[in-house]
Amino acid sequence: MDATIKKICGGDVRLASRLIRDIEDKIPEAKAKIKKLYAYTGKSFIIGITGAPGAGKSTLTDALITELRKKNKTIGVLAVDPTSPFTGGAILGDRIRMQRHAEDPGVFVRSLATRGALGGLSQAAGDAIHVMEAMGKDIIIVETVGIGQQEIDIINHAHSVVVVLVPGMGDEIQTMKAGLMEIADVFVVNKANRAGAKQLQMELTSMLNLSSKAAAGWRPPIVMIGDAFEPATFAENTAELAQKIEEHHIYLQQSGKLTERMHRKAMAEINDALSACLLEPVLSSLAGSGELESFAEKIRNRKADPYSVAEEITQKFFKKQGKK
Ligand SMILES: Nc1nc2c(ncn2[C@@H]2O[C@H](COP(=O)(O)OP(=O)(O)OP(=O)(O)O)[C@@H](O)[C@H]2O)c(=O)[nH]1
Numbered sequence: 001m002d003a004t005i006k007k008i009c010g011g012d013v014r015l016a017s018r019l020i021r022d023i024e025d026k027i028p029e030a031k032a033k034i035k036k037l038y039a040y041t042g043k044s045f046i047i048g049i050t051g052a053p054g055a056g057k058s059t060l061t062d063a064l065i066t067e068l069r070k071k072n073k074t075i076g077v078l079a080v081d082p083t084s085p086f087t088g089g090a091i092l093g094d095r096i097r098m099q100r101h102a103e104d105p106g107v108f109v110r111s112l113a114t115r116g117a118l119g120g121l122s123q124a125a126g127d128a129i130h131v132m133e134a135m136g137k138d139i140i141i142v143e144t145v146g147i148g149q150q151e152i153d154i155i156n157h158a159h160s161v162v163v164v165l166v167p168g169m170g171d172e173i174q175t176m177k178a179g180l181m182e183i184a185d186v187f188v189v190n191k192a193n194r195a196g197a198k199q200l201q202m203e204l205t206s207m208l209n210l211s212s213k214a215a216a217g218w219r220p221p222i223v224m225i226g227d228a229f230e231p232a233t234f235a236e237n238t239a240e241l242a243q244k245i246e247e248h249h250i251y252l253q254q255s256g257k258l259t260e261r262m263h264r265k266a267m268a269e270i271n272d273a274l275s276a277c278l279l280e281p282v283l284s285s286l287a288g289s290g291e292l293e294s295f296a297e298k299i300r301n302r303k304a305d306p307y308s309v310a311e312e313i314t315q316k317f318f319k320k321q322g323k324k
């Protein structure tokens, strides 16, 4: 085994951190390392936590770490932050919020941000998870902001998905309905001491009553979590959350659905890798040469249609490959 890979599999924090940084920076050697360590991945249980900015995901993650450490589980945490003006401060905040676990060798926390590059966030997240899996972490928690397509792509790397909602979202929940039902295995109504928490719980319940997914085996539980600044009840509530996630894990194992999730994850990985190997190099080469702009202009002016452009690009790309 490659010396670096061996050390990462032994839990070397410095080398693992460096590899995650190289993944984020898209250093080509990182891909070669992931290829080598892939054989040592696939044993961790991966929990995705998603929700609107400021919903309290990091605070919950911190509390979950405490719960899981009581059971001697080793933990990796990946906070994925699609850099935006709204979430710019999240990473520093995550570090501060999870600080009390900083000295614990059983906990490894890293953040991942994109710098506005073409796609690739899901792939980077998938690879960073692989690094933590190779390190031998029992449980990996992936925190993502929002519930857009990008987050769904990322969340496909998880086995169990927690969706965090807060009261006072109003109509927002209506528009998110379909997407929420699709991805949530456990719902959290966070900051449940606030007005509107009961209403939110009722709305979720009636959504679940109508959902065919909920009728077909696992009905996503709704965990009400009170104020994080009321330590006693907060600890009790987050212990319940940890319990529900564990129940979902057991359900996945016993029903054979874990295999389905692993399959979903494999599909996401193929999708990400194809994007990275085919789409991204093509797009960035076209962007670099200015051709992307002129293709867009042609399409805009109806001098060309997108399919013909895609065919022209495909032909050009494969010809180039063939000449090498
Ligand atoms: N009042 C109150 N504030 C909370 C609660 N939970 C978290 N907060 C605060 O809300 C803010 C956001 O909490 P985070 O845990 O960082 O939320 P997040 O969802 O991780 O946020 P982003 O990663 O930025 O999207 C912080 O200032 C927390 O201290 C809660 O239960 N009650």
Ligand SMILES: [Mg+2]
Pocket: 057, 058, 059, 079, 090, 094, 143
């Ligand atoms: Mg956060």
